[in-house]
Amino acid sequence: MSRTRTLDIPGHSRRAAPEFLVPPETLDAVSPSGDRGGMIIGSGPQGEPLGTSIxxxxxxxxxxVGGLYLARQIALxxxxxGAWVIVATGRPTAWKxxxxxAGETADGRQVPLAQIRRLTPFDPPRSTEDAPLLVIHDGGAVPQELFPPRSAWQTTMYVLPYLHPQMGNGPAxxxxxxxxxxRLPPNQAQLAGRIWYLQPPQIQQLTTLADDGAVVLGNMVWTPIQLVTNKREQEILGPVRRGD
Incomplete structure (x- = not known):
């Protein structure tokens, strides 16, 4: 079975859009789950893979919250x-x-899976089930609402280097x-508790996570995980770590 994937450019019909081949190395970097938009984000206490629909x-x-490594791993x-990734950032070098x-096509063109842009408003391409879109807002600890998700199969990810008290007042x-x-220092863990209504044991756990640890927080969800990687991903991003 071929290990390349053909992709259509968002915003164009499938019939008219040119096709690009994703290099096998890009697919080798992850072990995505079977559902559309799902991916493995870590492992559980017994080493079992844990995934979520991004x-x-x-x-x-x-x-x-915690640094660039985790955000870039999710983007990769x-x-x-098969998602398109647009990064709006004030530090483009960090996302290169x-x-x-993404690699290059057979004729030497850059595969346009990832775009790096400045922190200014723009109209994102249309997202569909066949061409989902991840918009990454890397705009500091108190980001403005420049790229709210507006359509199905579009996710906006806010990359926060740390928790700022003003974050509790914003939609992000x-x-x-x-x-x-x-892992968060005690004062930021307390702030996380106020923003997301955490219990004291959960607040305490945030201060003791290992460098390769994280917590997945959602509606009625609190799941500690261990971040995992493989050889190809380490070649691109380096070892699993907190911060950058």
Whole structure:
């Protein structure tokens, strides 16, 4: 069976759109789950793989707190499931690895799976089930609402280096369907408790997570995980870690 995947450009009909081949190395970097938009994000206490649907048939917000490594890992795995990734950032150099991971077509053109843009408003391409879209907002600890998800199969991911007290007043944190938290210092763990209504044992656990640990937080969901990687992903991103 062929290990390449053909992709259509979002916003164009399938019949008219040119096709691009995703390099096998991009697919090798992850082990996506079987459902559309799902991906493995870590392992459980017994080493069992744990996955979640990052891209969904409804507009979705998600938040990562703890550094660039986790956010770039999610972006890379979204690309491997066939999603388009647009990164709006003030530090484009930090995200160039996504363009490099996407590779080139047979005629030397860059595979346009990942786009790096400035932190200015733009109209994202149309997202569909066959061409889901992940918009990454890397705009500091108190990001403006520049790219709210507006259509099915579009997810906006807010990359927070740390928790700021003002985050509790904005839609990014209050309306996020999915939050991924790495280890937090005690004052930020207390803030997380107020924003997401956590219990004292959960707040305490956030302060003791290992460098490769995280917590998946959602509607009635609190799941500690261990972040996992493989050889190809380590070549692109380096070892699993907190921060960057």
């Amino acid at each position: 891209l969904r048939p409804q507009p979705t917000r998600m938040v990562t 795995r979204a690309m491997a499931t 690895v996504l363009e490099q991971a 944190a209050n309306t996020a369907e999915l939050v991924l938290l790495q």
